[in-house]
Amino acid sequence: MTRIAVTGAAGRMGGRIITLATESDQLHLVGAVEMAGHPKLGQDAGHVAGCGELGVAISDSLEEALTGADLLIDFTFPQVTLANAAVCARLGKGMVVGSTGFTPEEREQLQGFAEQIPVVFAPNMSVGVNVCFKLLKEIARTLGDGFDVEIVELHHNKKKDSPSGTAVRMGEIVAEALGRDYNQVANYHREGMCGERTTEEIGMQTVRGGDIVGEHTVYFIGMGERIELTHRAMNRDMFARGAIRAASWLGGKPAGMYDMQAVLGLDEG
Numbered sequence: 001m002t003r004i005a006v007t008g009a010a011g012r013m014g015g016r017i018i019t020l021a022t023e024s025d026q027l028h029l030v031g032a033v034e035m036a037g038h039p040k041l042g043q044d045a046g047h048v049a050g051c052g053e054l055g056v057a058i059s060d061s062l063e064e065a066l067t068g069a070d071l072l073i074d075f076t077f078p079q080v081t082l083a084n085a086a087v088c089a090r091l092g093k094g095m096v097v098g099s100t101g102f103t104p105e106e107r108e109q110l111q112g113f114a115e116q117i118p119v120v121f122a123p124n125m126s127v128g129v130n131v132c133f134k135l136l137k138e139i140a141r142t143l144g145d146g147f148d149v150e151i152v153e154l155h156h157n158k159k160k161d162s163p164s165g166t167a168v169r170m171g172e173i174v175a176e177a178l179g180r181d182y183n184q185v186a187n188y189h190r191e192g193m194c195g196e197r198t199t200e201e202i203g204m205q206t207v208r209g210g211d212i213v214g215e216h217t218v219y220f221i222g223m224g225e226r227i228e229l230t231h232r233a234m235n236r237d238m239f240a241r242g243a244i245r246a247a248s249w250l251g252g253k254p255a256g257m258y259d260m261q262a263v264l265g266l267d268e269g
């Protein structure tokens with residue numbers, strides 16, 4: 001049994017992780033955290049998540065929430081995640097990190113903490129998206145340079161980071177498979193007389209609206225034909241189940257940075 005604490009406990013993902021963790025026979029919730037001043041502080045995490053009383057009050061103290069926990073599941077914001085990682089590293093607790101929107105420098109900082117504790121860090125914890133990651137590498141390698149690559153993602157109107165962490169990872173995978181540097185070839189903006197498309201660039205387009213959970217399409221556009229690889233999330237439960245699977249998998253692992261490909265065994269072969 002892995003004992004977990006959850007940060008962002010009153011958030012969209014925190015609530016689903018807490019609810020589905022109660023249905024897992026491998027995880028046990030012992031701590032739940034929101035920031036100081038949050039209106040749900042002191043309330044039962046299960047009540048807030050909508051799954052009934054769990055006897056775990058939402059606290060603003062991560063140290064307190066981690067007492068008796070083996071690891072932390074964190075779906076918040078990059079700056080919050082990094083502050084939480086510093087606490088986890090000091091206390092020797094592992095982390096499952098789902099937050100997105102990290103700058104390259106912030107990713108480096110998280111990597112630094114992963115030298116002290118085991119961390120699963122993935123912009124998307126669904127099985128489907130992780131299979132797409134694997135397929136994208138294969139498609140890009142097979143097609144080579146003759147196809148223009150464009151990535152379009154759609155999310156709800158409360159999402160704070162753009163493009164999504166998943167879209168960025170998709171771009172990185174395709175760029176790497178084609179021998180390009182994602183940071184050099186990603187094109188986030190076209191407006192006015194911006195000229196013809198270059199063959200190297202990877203277009204990154206973002207749509208925000210309503211309650212869209214998350215959709216990603218990678219277009220490989222050739223002459224007279226086109227491949228579209230699409231993943232549509234219908235709800236957040238598959239992300240939460242992925243986080244739960246990652247938490248169960250992480251127990252006993254040595255310090256290091258792991259991704260969902262490793263958790264799901266997709267990095268083999």
Ligand SMILES: NC(=O)C1=CN([C@@H]2O[C@H](COP(=O)(O)OP(=O)(O)OC[C@H]3O[C@@H](n4cnc5c(N)ncnc54)[C@H](OP(=O)(O)O)[C@@H]3O)[C@@H](O)[C@H]2O)C=CC1
Pocket residue numbers: 007008009010011012013014033034035036038075076077080097098099100101122123124125126165239242
């Ligand atoms: N890897 C994956 O599979 C997925 C990743 N995500 C990512 O997860 C992150 C969270 O998404 P989502 O749940 O939709 O966002 P929410 O805004 O619903 O949740 C974020 C939560 O973090 C809370 N928070 C802010 N500061 C702190 C703090 N210091 N300590 C504890 N909690 C804090 C927020 O509080 P407040 O209510 O005050 O804002 C909020 O409850 C995003 O980066 C998103 O992109 C989302 C889905 C899947």
Ligand SMILES: O=C(O)C1=N[C@H](C(=O)O)C[C@H](O)C1
Pocket residue numbers: 100123124155159160163164165166167213214215
């Ligand atoms: O903020 C979200 O909601 C989501 N964020 C993740 C991302 O940025 O890739 C994953 C998922 O698409 C939902």
